[in-house]
Amino acid sequence: MKAGLTMYKVLVADDHPIVRMGVKTLVDQQEGFSVVSEEANGIDVAMRVEQGDIDIIIMDLCMPPGENGLVTIKRIHEHLPNIKIMVFSMHSESEFINHAIYNGAMGYILKSSATSELIHGLKQVADGEKYLDNNIMVTKEDLLTIKSGPTHLDIDEYLALSGRERELLPLIVLGYTNKEIAAKLFISTKTVEAHKANIMHKLHLKSHAQLIRYAFHHHLINI
Template sequence: MYKVLVADNHPIVRMGVKNLIDQQDDFKVISEKSSGIDVSMRIEQGDIDIIIMELSMPPGENGLITVKRIHERFPNIKIMIFSRQSEPKYINQAIYNGAMGYVLKSSAVIELVDGLKRIAKGEKYLDNNIMVTKEDLLVIKGGPTQLNLDKYVTLSKREREVLPFIVLGYTNKEISTKLFISPKTVEAHKANIMQKLNLSSHAQLLHYAVHHNLVDL
């Protein structure tokens, strides 16, 4: 039995996907989340085989960043993107970051079902309504080059988890409660983030995060 996590910021979408998946043999939705950060925290508990997630779940961490972080830390978890984002730049980046499948919300139900079964077998799956060009394949293989994230990649795993909360205006106490760390530790992470990114204010951090698509507002 494949244990599935469904992530979408709209409860009605989560309910629909859960009902559909639970009707399939060998698949069971055991968790539902509404943000990328919540997804990352849930999979730390183990027992998740497949994630079906929307890329855009504002306010919070950009889904592309979530995919990359999950794939790097839990490469055996299979990620299926089920999104309204149909632009090639999102599709290409999601696959490059580690997603095994990409299905459009505008497509027929069978696309999600077929995609789920394919990635469960370890195969990649792209919605039949997605047209892939040679240029897209180059991006998927080589990654994007339009943004310089050299400073961002120096952040630790925990600092990358803390960053979107800071950008969204959460207090140290609120962040500590969500991530199960002390407020003093949160403050230390904040200082390290600002130093590593060479920023001096929340406004600068907000601009940096939005410019580099690290959060969805």
């Protein structure tokens, strides 16, 4: 590396190991970029970035089982706005692209595109510029959606949860026990129980079944 060159630390997130390996290899070949972490789901991504040494995230939107990638993007962008997020997804539908950019992603690259798109997008995002894959067609309606926000994804109550509560919710819905959640998040089982009670109260829910329906209805998790 040349003297004085900034080294961007990159996190690669995808539920397929071979995809993570391919992206890591490609990114590590670029001067000034180094993949320092790999994760397989949105929950672990959010937990990893809290350590404070990530500059750029390259992430898929659908990494089951776990939190919906669109929700992960919004959560990270609100909590750590200096982290640059670039989506690398098979989804070319405008609904996904518009939501991702509105929620805080700076770039969106299609997995079906040439590797040069990923490299170019990465460098643009690193420079603080938004970048959409050249194979993505953006309409005036898309621009309006990105500017004003989606009209059918009402998750204000969910976003009112604390960061820790949002980390717990997918784990609860996916059937993790209090002990398993406590071990994963390095907290006590009593703390898990308290967070669970707060989640149910804030979302105005009375049962685990209602919480599951809420999570699926609002597309908060992927399975």
